[in-house]
Each structure stands twice: as C-alpha cells, then as structure tokens.
Amino acid sequence: MSDSLSPPWWKGASIYQIYPRSFADSNGDGIGDLGGVLHQLDYLEQLGVEALWLSPIFRSPMADAGYDISDYRDIDPLFGSLADIDRLIEESHARGMRLLLDFVPNHTSDQHPWFIESSSSRDNPKRDWYIWSDRPNNWRAALNAGSAWTLDERTGQYYLHLFLPQQPDLNWRNPEVVAAMQDVLRFWLDRGVDGFRIDVAHCTGKDDTFADEPRCITQPLSDFNDQPYSHEVLRGLRRVVDQYPGERVLIGEVNIRSTRQVLQYYGRGDELHMSFNFLPLDIGWEAEGFRRCIEEIETLYAPADAWPTWVLSNHDNRRHRTRYHGSLANARAAAMLLMTLRGTPFIYQGEELGLEDAHITPETRVDPGGRDGCRAPIPWLATPPHGWDGAATWLPFPPDADTLAAERQRHDPLSTFSLYRHLVAARRASPALRLGDWHELPAPPSVLAYRRQHVDDQRAVCINFADTAQVCPLDGQWLIELASDGHGEATPYDGRLAPRQALLLRPKDV
Ligand code: NOJ
Numbered sequence: 001m002s003d004s005l006s007p008p009w010w011k012g013a014s015i016y017q018i019y020p021r022s023f024a025d026s027n028g029d030g031i032g033d034l035g036g037v038l039h040q041l042d043y044l045e046q047l048g049v050e051a052l053w054l055s056p057i058f059r060s061p062m063a064d065a066g067y068d069i070s071d072y073r074d075i076d077p078l079f080g081s082l083a084d085i086d087r088l089i090e091e092s093h094a095r096g097m098r099l100l101l102d103f104v105p106n107h108t109s110d111q112h113p114w115f116i117e118s119s120s121s122r123d124n125p126k127r128d129w130y131i132w133s134d135r136p137n138n139w140r141a142a143l144n145a146g147s148a149w150t151l152d153e154r155t156g157q158y159y160l161h162l163f164l165p166q167q168p169d170l171n172w173r174n175p176e177v178v179a180a181m182q183d184v185l186r187f188w189l190d191r192g193v194d195g196f197r198i199d200v201a202h203c204t205g206k207d208d209t210f211a212d213e214p215r216c217i218t219q220p221l222s223d224f225n226d227q228p229y230s231h232e233v234l235r236g237l238r239r240v241v242d243q244y245p246g247e248r249v250l251i252g253e254v255n256i257r258s259t260r261q262v263l264q265y266y267g268r269g270d271e272l273h274m275s276f277n278f279l280p281l282d283i284g285w286e287a288e289g290f291r292r293c294i295e296e297i298e299t300l301y302a303p304a305d306a307w308p309t310w311v312l313s314n315h316d317n318r319r320h321r322t323r324y325h326g327s328l329a330n331a332r333a334a335a336m337l338l339m340t341l342r343g344t345p346f347i348y349q350g351e352e353l354g355l356e357d358a359h360i361t362p363e364t365r366v367d368p369g370g371r372d373g374c375r376a377p378i379p380w381l382a383t384p385p386h387g388w389d390g391a392a393t394w395l396p397f398p399p400d401a402d403t404l405a406a407e408r409q410r411h412d413p414l415s416t417f418s419l420y421r422h423l424v425a426a427r428r429a430s431p432a433l434r435l436g437d438w439h440e441l442p443a444p445p446s447v448l449a450y451r452r453q454h455v456d457d458q459r460a461v462c463i464n465f466a467d468t469a470q471v472c473p474l475d476g477q478w479l480i481e482l483a484s485d486g487h488g489e490a491t492p493y494d495g496r497l498a499p500r501q502a503l504l505l506r507p508k509d510v
Pocket of ligand 1: 067163316
C-alpha cells in the first residue's frame with residue numbers, strides 16, 4: 001500500500017479483466033467459476049498484474065450474462081458462494097493483487113425482489129424504485145432490444161430499461177434507492193474488495209422531462225446519455241468509497257465516444273478515479289488513427305489532471321487481434337502500445353495468449369447483443385477439452401486453442417504470454433513507463449514513436465504499423481529492452497524496425 005506521498009496504486013497498476021464464465025471451471029459444468037479463478041491465481045501471479053477486475057458474479061437469471069442482478073449481496077451458485085469470494089479476496093491479497101468487483105447501478109434484474117415488489121401494484125411502496133410511465137417516449141434500448149419501455153400488463157404502465165426488458169432501470173432520484181445501493185458498496189468494501197468497475201456509470205441520471213431524443217432514431221440512449229444527475233450519483237458513491245482506508249478505487253464505464261464528456265465524470269476529483277477510454281476500440285491498426293487518439297487524450301487529460309486508461313479488448317467488443325486482421329504480429333505490437341502509453345492499461349483475459357474471437361454460428365449463439373466471440377473459454381491445456389473437463393463449454397473455444405493454450409505459452413520465452421509478462425514487469429520497474437510524461441518523436445507516417453520520462457528515468461517506444469521494414473532513427477543511443485517479436489533484445493537500436501515490430505528502448509548508458 002502506498003503512503004500519502006506516493007502516487008495511488010491504481011496509476012501504476014496493470015489491471016486484468018476476468019470474465020468468470022469463461023476463465024476457468026472448477027466443477028465441470030462447462031461454465032467458469034470462482035473456484036476456477038482461485039485455481040489459476042498462480043497463472044495471474046506469474047503474469048504479474050497488480051489488480052483483477054471480475055465481471056459480475058452475483059445472483060442473476062443470466063439474461064445478460066450476469067449484468068442482470070437479482071441479489072447484489074450474494075454469489076450466483078453457478079460461480080460459487082460467499083465463502084469462495086472471501087477466499088479469493090484473501091488469496092489475491094496474499095499474492096499482492098487487488099480485487100475489484102463489477103457494480104451495476106443502472107438496472108437490476110426483473111427477478112430482483114425490489115422489481116417484483118415494484119411491479120406488483122401501482123401503490124406498492126417500492127413502485128417508485130423503478131421508472132414507470134403511462135406514455136412511452138422514443139428512447140431506444142441497447143442489445144437489439146427495441147423500445148426502452150415495456151408494458152407491465154398487470155399494472156398497465158410501462159417501465160424503463162436502457163438494456164434488455166429483463167433489466168429494469170432503477171430510479172436513482174429516489175433517496176431510498178440511493179441508500180440501498182450505497183449499502184451494497186459498503187457490503188463489499190467491508191468484505192475487503194479494493195474497488196469497483198461501475199457499469200454504464202453515465203446512465204443512472206435520466207432526463208426527467210422524458211423528452212423524445214432525436215438520436216434514438218438510430219442509436220440506443222445508453223450510447224450518449226449524459227445528464228447532470230449521473231454526476232450527483234457518482235459523487236455519492238465516491239463519498240462512500242472514500243470513507244474506507246487503502247485507496248479503494250472507482251473505475252467507470254462511461255460508454256460515450258466523446259473524450260470531453262467522458263472527462264466530466266472525473267468530476268473535481270470527487271467522482272470516478274478513472275474512466276475507461278474506449279477510443280482505441282474504434283481505431284483500426286494504423287499509426288495515424290492512434291496518433292490522433294493519443295494526442296486527443298494527452299491534450300485533454302493532462303490539463304484536467306485526470307488519469308488516462310487504455311483498453312484494446314473487453315467482453316463487449318471483438319478482440320483486438322480479430323480487429324487487426326487476425327494478425328498475431330499486429331496484436332503483439334499493439335500490446336507494446338497498450339502497456340507503454342501514459343495511463344492505466346486494462347488487459348482482457350486471453351489477450352495475453354493472443355486469442356482471436358471464436359467462430360459463432362446460429363446454433364452456438366448465446367448473447368442477444370451478439371458479443372459471444374470475445375467471450376470464448378480460455379484454453380488452459382493444449383489437448384481438448386483444454387482443461388475444461390466435464391460438460392461441453394457454454395461457448396466454443398477460440399481458433400488455435402491447442403497452440404495458443406496457456407500451458408504451451410507459460411514457459412516459452414518467445415510466447416505472447418511472455419511478452420505480456422515482460423511488459424508488466426517493465427512497467428513495474430520503470431517510473432517513466434508507470435508515471436512519466438509522454439512525448440511524440442519524429443517518425444515516418446506508418447511508425448509511432450514516443451518517449452516517456454519521469455525525473456531521470458526514460459524509455460522510448462517505436463511501433464511499426466506497416467508490413468514492410470521501416471527506418472526510424474532516434475537521437476541518442478538506445479538499447480532494445482523488449483521487442484514485440486522477441487528479436488534483438490539487449491542489442492543496440494540501429495534505427496531499423498522489422499515489419500509489424502514494436503520495440504521498447506532504454507538509454508544505452510542505463
Ligand atoms: C455494459 C456491460 O459491459 C455489458 O456487458 C452489459 O450488457 C451492459 N453494460 C448492461 O449492463
């Protein structure tokens with residue numbers, strides 16, 4: 001734990017997202033669970049990440065893979081028990097890793113007792129815990145769910161849901177809801193979790209005039225909802241978290257593609273500690289797109305004193321290797337980028353193995369939002385069923401599950417796993433990489449080159465996005481500390497980059 005003079009842990013950390021359904025299975029039902037995570041803590045420790053974020057593990061009917069919660073204070077039996085999560089908190093801490101949970105404040109499951117009560121009659125005391133209306137407006141739900149309003153036949157009113165009809169939106173203007181949900185945070189903070197990823201943190205506040213929204217003709221409201229009241233909600237959550245020792249953290253999913261708007265959710269240091277920066281999810285593998293994106297983040301975040309984050313893959317989007325034409329070389333060069341920019345990197349389970357999305361057919365499709373490909377199970381062993389003994393896995397394995405299996409990569413010095421492990425270690429060892437300034441360096445159009453500096457610690461990074469060799473001379477003398485393709489490490493940098501190669505360089509005299 002850091003003292004008050006050192007930067008908070010989450011600025012220097014590499015954070016690893018676990019999607020528990022697909023991580024590892026301990027009971028042979030084909031669905032990953034907490035026992036599986038416990039079993040693979042050695043793997044995570046070997047990778048070296050400082051924190052784990054678990055996608056939802058709470059009681060849920062699983063209409064949206066656990067983002068529809070029917071009890072915020074219990075673990076779904078599919079994943080295990082409260083005793084398992086307590087053990088996981090304890091064992092992660094014993095290995096020097098923090099543990100973050102996923103907090104879903106915008107909506108519950110329609111099976112949550114609160115909604116069952118709320119929908120039981122118009123005068124139920126919990127009626128106002130959700131958002132009811134006689135006349136739906138034009139708001140559109142995400143996940144291909146059509147209108148954001150569903151008629152409750154029994155009481156003859158419509159309820160609001162920005163996602164599936166099985167995910168009714170809570171009414172955060174009701175102080176009882178605020179109090180109940182803040183208590184949920186306390187429940188988990190008291191058990192020792194180190195913070196939360198907050199699901200659609202920009203959605204809790206709604207336009208309370210319920211005016212039609214022209215953009216909803218083509219887009220779901222959650223793509224751009226941005227109301228002042230969401231900030232009040234976040235300030236309340238932050239006050240709760242700040243009452244606990246040990247630098248607990250709030251990381252928000254503000255799924256709006258406007259950096260200026262996303263920045264507002266850091267508040268004046270009294271809302272989110274960090275918000276995901278999703279800009280890279282929309283950029284192909286090309287230097288110019290990343291150059292513009294990094295400049296945008298650097299220009300807007302630094303003056304706002306907000307700490308950036310970097311995300312290439314997660315459970316809602318195609319994996320970056322898949323987006324980058326399936327090329328492992330591109331994906332490995334991208335890892336160098338992710339782990340050496342200024343800001344906290346988020347690694348999505350399996351990207352450290354270089355996985356691609358699984359091929360999903362109409363028969364294997366599970367998710368109403370069409371996001372199954374990136375949620376495929378992790379192949380632990382080379383031989384099928386890849387460490388998932390028992391029932392068939394809930395989704396098929398990704399391509400090349402045998403050659404990309406964790407057991408093949410963990411002790412191979414040239415594997416993608418080893419590259420990530422070295423990158424995590426390089427960040428740990430270098431104040432420049434963890435905390436330093438970012439300066440772009442002159443480079444040919446298809447190369448991105450930059451320097452990171454913190455006091456007298458320096459690193460340079462050159463990333464060749466092209467499939468041809470490039471020349472990118474730098475001032476001064478540099479040694480190759482790490483190469484995305486494993487070639488040339490510990491030798492002097494001669495200004496030449498192989499096709500799709502990324503290099504981490506350190507000054508020669510250090
Ligand atoms: C964002 C989550 O990442 C996604 O998986 C989920 O479907 C929606 N929020 C609704 O909770």
